[in-house]
Amino acid sequence: MILLMFDIFKRIVDNFFKNIFKGKRKVRLGLYGPPNGGKTTLANRICQDWLGEDMGKVSNIAHETREIQIKEQITIKSKGKELSFNLVDTPGIATKVDYEDFLKYMKAKDAKKRAKEATKGIIDAIKWLDDMDTVIIVLDATKDPYSQVNITIIGNLQARNIPVLIVANKVDLKKANLKKIESAFPQYKVVGISAKYGTNMDEFYEQLIKMA
Numbered sequence: 085m086i087l088l089m090f091d092i093f094k095r096i097v098d099n100f101f102k103n104i105f106k107g108k109r110k111v112r113l114g115l116y117g118p119p120n121g122g123k124t125t126l127a128n129r130i131c132q133d134w135l136g137e138d139m140g141k142v143s144n145i146a147h148e149t150r151e152i153q154i155k156e157q158i159t160i161k162s163k164g165k166e167l168s169f170n171l172v173d174t175p176g177i178a179t180k181v182d183y184e185d186f187l188k189y190m191k192a193k194d195a196k197k198r199a200k201e202a203t204k205g206i207i208d209a210i211k212w213l214d215d216m217d218t219v220i221i222v223l224d225a226t227k228d229p230y231s232q233v234n235i236t237i238i239g240n241l242q243a244r245n246i247p248v249l250i251v252a253n254k255v256d257l258k259k260a261n262l263k264k265i266e267s268a269f270p271q272y273k274v275v276g277i278s279a280k281y282g283t284n285m286d287e288f289y290e291q292l293i294k295m296a
């Protein structure tokens with residue numbers, strides 16, 4: 085009970101300071117989405133384009149990112165406008181994490197550890213949602229967009245009035261279906277890109293500046 089009161093008090097104080105410094109605080113741009121959509125690949129692409137360095141490790145095994153990663157002070161430019169932000173790469177959100185899914189890639193002990201860390205990572209990612217000023221949802225355009233995870237994340241952001249840009253990633257793959265993603269989320273701007281090959285990044289930067 086005391087802990088809960090402390091938490092509420094802390095939130096009030098935090099929000100108070102947040103509001104005072106709002107003008108000075110750097111915009112926080114979060115990358116959100118299900119595991120393996122390409123959030124870290126896109127984070128690396130953005131960092132390479134504007135800083136000339138990478139941000140995090142990419143893997144074909146889900147839940148590679150299990151801790152929030154922040155890259156500070158990125159400034160992007162498009163059509164005479166610019167936008168500065170701190171980029172936040174988050175662990176992929178899933179409704180369940182099963183260590184057995186990792187067994188074909190690693191030993192049981194490591195698979196269990198990965199599952200445990202992934203679960204904690206999901207909770208952290210959700211907790212951080214409140215602290216984002218703008219969010220990019222990264223979806224794998226070859227997958228069904230009508231998933232519980234996608235709908236929950238987007239619903240949450242909508243309720244919090246946080247601006248959202250949807251990225252339909254992996255358009256280099258034959259199975260990619262941009263139209264399907266657009267029709268799943270008609271109230272949002274959807275940009276089709278390939279983070280891996282850098283396709284359509286100009287359009288992505290332009291839309292990002294427009295939205296934020």
Ligand SMILES: Nc1nc2c(ncn2[C@@H]2O[C@H](COP(=O)(O)OP(=O)(O)OP(=O)(O)O)[C@@H](O)[C@H]2O)c(=O)[nH]1
Pocket residue numbers: 118119120121122123124125126141142143144145146147148149150174175176177222253254255256257277278279280281
């Ligand atoms: N073909 C193709 N593959 C991609 C693209 N972007 C990412 N990938 C691949 O998709 C896999 C997952 O990429 P990540 O960037 O690690 O995905 P993530 O969303 O950060 O995943 P988590 O950290 O697990 O949440 C990797 O094998 C990437 O190489 C793309 O544009 N095209």
Ligand SMILES: [Mg+2]
Pocket residue numbers: 123124125141142148149174175176
């Ligand atoms: Mg990642």
